[in-house]
Each structure stands twice: as structure tokens, then as C-alpha cells.
Amino acid sequence: MPLLDITRPEIILVLNEAYDKEKRLRSYWVSKHTEKIQKAATLTREPTNYYEEDVMKHTMIAGMATITRDHKVATRNRRKVPLRDAKSIPGIESLRHKHSIINLGAGTAKEDPRLARPNTDLSPDPVMRPVDAKTKKILFKPKPHFGKEKYLHMRAKILPENRYYLPECMSWDYGWRMKDSKTLGKAEYGRNWVLHKTLQDRVGPTTDPAHYRSPMLVTEPRRLVMI
Template structure:
């Protein structure tokens, strides 16, 4: 919408009428509410001389009791041993037994004595596999040829599946227990890409070996 041209006489008349109407309405409202305005502008209570900081301090002091109470309750709750709902579930012993690391075939009690537990023991299974005794000795030997840094380097060379029972992060899902796959290695009676390997070799194409020649027929042998 374009702006009004206030230099035109007809626009000036319209604006003057609007201003006069607004003045009359403002004067009427002030005249009607004169008593309320005077009452609101007059201080009818004793002055307290409070500052804004005093009001904030009063509100903070009133809330300190709640903070102290909540802190005591939180401290008491932190000292309590958390309850496991699994202990109250019927048949949880059999469920834990069927899904233990030993029953899943991921470990044995001989390799990890921590797995030899009764079915009534509902404590969580260990996360890491036991460390090899030879690797553990690196950690306790003196530097510079041994120590914590050498121990971590030695542990980094071990596959995650040989250090943990289950994948602990999403990046381990790729290649986890890849050695168990049946697709590893070349098939014994499968096809080989002989042409591709020949063309991509450094020496170029080579003649076929002797056992690639076609067999000789009877009349060829007689001719020789």
C-alpha cells in the first residue's frame, strides 16, 4: 500500500479529524478515571526503603531451606544400593542362564574364571576378555622398553573381538568376527580370474602352460 501524501489538502483534513477524535477520547478517559489515577499516584502505605537487592535476598533465603532438604535427601539416596528389578522377576535365573556368555559360545570358564557363576548370580557378565599373562607383564616392567605406553601399543594390535565379548561401539560392527565367514579365501573348485590377472600383471600376457594344451587324438599319435 503506497504512503499517503500529507501535502494534499484532503489528506490534511482527514488527519486533523482523526487527531481531534483521539484527543477527545483521551480527555474523556482521564476525566472518567481521575479518582483512580490519584489513588494510584498517592502512597497510602508506610515506606519500607527496600532496595531491589533486599527483595532478591529475601526470596533466596526463603529457598535455602528447600535446597538443604533436597541435598540431604539426595545424599541419603546416593548411599543406598540400587535395586535391580531382575531379582524380583520370576524365572530370571533360567533367562540369564540361556543368554550367558558360556551358553552363547563366546567364552569358557577355563579361559575366564569369572564366567563360572551359579545361575542365581544376577551380576552382569564381564565386558572384556582376560588379558594375556605375557601382555600383562609389559605393563609392570620398567621403562623405556616396557611400561604403560608399550602395553597399549601391544593391546592395539589385538583385534577387538579378541579383547571384548560383544561390540562396544557401532564402528566395531563392520568386520566383527569376520574370520568366521565362509566367504573368506578362494574356493577350491571355483573359477579364477586368469585373464584379468594376466592383463594386470607387470610382465604382460604370457603363454599358456603345457597342461592347458588340448589332448592329442589317436591318429595324431600314429602320424608322429
């Protein structure tokens, strides 16, 4: 809604009438509730002459018992010898045994030299597979035909299992390494569900092609013989 032009004479008259009406209503409300306003503004209880510091002091004194109790418990705990983190853990060399990417069969040291590490190296395995050098060069070329957006667009065309060693989020569990599934291939002796495929097709059911029609046979009409 556009703002009103308060310089126009007709707008000024409307505003003056609204201001006068609001002023009359306010005066009427104050005159009607004068007794209630005076009663609410008058102090009817005995004054205590408390200051803000007095209220805070009262709250602090009420909590002193808890502070004393906790201080005694803390004193007893401070007498105990604190536990220190061990500098070495027995068996630390075998933590990566049969749990690395090479042992899981997800990658080889020939494809990624970063995986060729001794068992005593406890640094985490790389998350992403090596990027192709040709694809990586797209990042260092000028826009708009190259750059980060073009690089991400090219990377999105690659299957997730060819970009990462392991699924990095729960949504990747569906469709991860689908090529390894045995149920993707067509059954050798399975039925061909033509009607089912037709109903689920994007364009819906269509007519049969011309070569599906039976040939037309030209024959003479039969004659009925009356006996």
C-alpha cells in the first residue's frame, strides 16, 4: 500500500479528525477510570525501605549452605591423584589391522599411493579418490566455460563409488555399487510384461505399430443357397 501524501488538503482534514477523535476517547477513558488509577498509584502496604543490595544479599545468604557443601566435596576430590592420559597404549600398532581401505578391498596402493602406509601410521585414510588430472585442470582455467561450476558439473557425472572410497552419508546407501548386484540383469527365461511397461510409460498406452497388424485377406463373399 503506498504512503499517504500528507501535503494534500483532504488528507490533512482526515488526519485532524482522527487525532481529535483519539484525543476525546483518551480523555473519556481517563475520566471514567480515575478512581482505579489513583488506587493503583497509591501504596497501600507498609513500606520496607529495601534497596536492591538488600534483595541481592538475601538471595546470596540463602545459597551459602549449598556453596559450603559443594566446597567440602571439592576438597575431598582434590586430595585424589588425578588420572593422566597415557602416553602410549599397548597394542596401538594393530588398531588398523584389517580395517584400512586396502584390507576392505575398496582401493589399492597402485591407484592411490596415499594408501601405501605402514600399520603403525594411525592417520585417517583419504576420503576421496584421486581426481583425474584432466578434470582438475578445469579449476585453473578462466570462466565461463571453465572454473569451479564446470568442475563440479563434470564431477557430478561420475558415480559416487568412483569418487569416494566409502559412502559418506546415509542417502548414498541406496544405489551404492549397483553394478555389483545380481538382480539388475534381465532374466534369461523371464516373462516380458508388455502391459505393465506400457501403463508405467511416460506417454501412456499407445497404438500398436503397423507391422503388428494382421494382413487383410481378399476373399469372395459367400452365397446363401435356399433349398
